[in-house]
Amino acid sequence: MKVAVLCSGRGSNLLALLEAAEAGLLGPAELRLVLADSKEAGAINIAREWGLYAAVVPRTAYHANRDGFERRLLEVMAPHEIEIVVLAGFLRVLGPVFLAAFPNKIINVHPALLPAFPGRDVWPLEVASGVKLAGATVHLVEKGVDSGPIIIQGSVPVLDEDEPETLAARILKVEHRILPQALAWLASGRLIIEDGRVRLKDLPKTGREEEVFIWPPLEG
């Protein structure tokens, strides 16, 4: 399954995907193409260092023309026969043109325990809200911001001394673990989507079903 990764930022999730691929953790998913919406995106350099085809489709060239921007993305992708799209810190909301080309084959990673804290720049909101557990979510992309069936989530503590930056770093480590896993499941046909919920085919019982993660930790 040929995969395109769309990025706007430094590319740390792209790097996690590349390392997972090298470790054989992506199943039948093959990373083929990296697209960035700005030439400032560090992801472009990472892609090139790893010998991956990378292209920039500058969003600024298409202001107020989302459809045109998305058609250009699809044109650039066409020769690569892409089957799955991973949004890895891609800061554009995709519209019907792009979504229709990959039904149930686009995944996004979001730095919060959705449905809490959708949208952009959520870390200051998470810290200010006083939640004790934060986390990350990988979900299938549908119309709407950070909605769509959830594939996997991970929770982390919010520490009393956290600033948005320290919390973001802790959450990012979770993103790096759950995004490759979600991609591997999608590429290997393990995801069953019903009524907006994702079930995982052949999930073995591990005893972890009874686990609980509490923060702050219990005393006494």
Add this chain to the structure above:
Amino acid sequence: MKVAVLCSGRGSNLLALLEAAEAGLLGPAELRLVLADSKEAGAINIAREWGLYAAVVPRTAYHANRDGFERRLLEVMAPHEIEIVVLAGFLRVLGPVFLAAFPNKIINVHPALLPAFPGRDVWPLEVASGVKLAGATVHLVEKGVDSGPIIIQGSVPVLDEDEPETLAARILKVEHRILPQALAWLASGRLIIEDGRVRLKDLPKTGREEEVFIWPPLEG
């Protein structure tokens, strides 16, 4: 610190508090009084079995008169010199009359990872939403439904085969662990409230700060 527990239901969280008290886990908190808003509340029987003073203030006698209901609650509590109030499955939203009597001394347990899923009967919503992590929250009670500074949270997996009842049972086990802990911290003056956030005095570093709880579990 003398504590009143307000209940509407079976009283399983009350039982968890009584067992925690017996095990010496409530610090300086002393359970003194149980109030229910209906004589059908099983919590009343549990309180009497454990030799705790219990009273019913039927909400139905005060329909459309929340202030009157709350004044009656305060009257019943007055002789017991209550300093802390625990809402343990209490299905009434408290208003200014009651809240003003116990500023920052009322806690509530809610079966979700707030701010996600506030309100009543959340388990069907949690299951239908397709989230992979659910949980429970104990927070200080302020004006508003299930808002107020968060003291402690616990997350649990949502299994593919979960129905609202099975998820509710898994979450309830977390409630039983975090509610006594939150009460112990409040009673012993460990909670520092600043800008709507709770910090915990003298929280030792345990190494658990780096823990992550991911669901479904990672493979490979």
